[in-house]
Amino acid sequence: MTTRNALQTKLEQGIHALGLTLPANAVPRLLDYLALLERWNATYNLTAIRDPEDMVTRHLLDALAILPYVQGETLADLGTGPGLPGIPLAIAAPGRQVLLVDSNGKKVRFLREAIRSLKLEGVRAEQSRVEEVEGQFDCITARAFASLADMLGWGGHLLAPQGIWLAMKGKSPDDELPGVPAAFQVRAIHALAVPGLEAAERHLVVLGRAGC
Structure with missing residues (x-):
């Protein structure tokens, strides 16, 4: 069984490799989130990834790799799954309003428990299909x-x-680019280097409204 200290070391090394500086309490809170996810996953099957070390790499560091590109005061995470x-x-860069959206009831129940137990201020979860969500978001x-x-x-x-x-993708989604609606445009495609996932492709597609 992997100890929390070992997971903390792996997470801190990954954060350093990504060149990020996080709030002082971010690492323990990220590990608390991981522990909660692991506990719920045993019953509710929220993610196919079971090994805590893999979770650090494939969930936490994979998510944190896009942090430098996040902007604005409001964020919506669509199809968030377990968050x-x-x-x-939200843990790494507190202060913005975050909406977590998923249509799966058990995943949203987990999200609400995570928000409550981790005391995530400004974060809320909504069980909904994406097309039925209301509001507008900076990111x-x-x-x-x-x-x-x-x-x-x-x-x-x-x-x-x-x-x-x-939009977080594995391989560069070149075949999807012609399907981008005319109201939107691709601003950039970044290859992401996620520590521990050197053999796997990770790309971030940055889009905005056309003409804005």
Whole structure:
């Protein structure tokens, strides 16, 4: 069984490799989130990843790799599942209003327990289909949620005029680019180097409203 100290070392090394500086209490809170996820996962099957060390790499560090690109006062994480990347981002950069959206009831129950037990201020969870969510957000995140065409078709109304959409992908989604709706444009595609996932491709597609 991996000890919390070992997980903390792995997480801190990964954060350093990403070049990030987080609040003093961020690492213990990220590990508290991981412990809660591991505990709930035993009953509710929230994620296929079971090993805590893999969770540090594939959940926490994978989420934190996009932190430098997050902006604005409000963020919506669509298809968040057990809170990825939304909860790690909220812990690593507190202060913005974060909405976690998922249609799965058991996952939203977990999210609400995580928000309560981790005391995540400004974070709320909503059980809803993306197309039924209301409001507009400065930043939208989506992790392996759908094709670019589908995610913008379902959730494009949520992006504020000057906002940015951060779509997390594995391999570069070149085949999806022609399907991006005309109302949106690709601003950049970044190859991400996630510590511990050197053999796996990770890309971030940054989109915005066309003409804004």
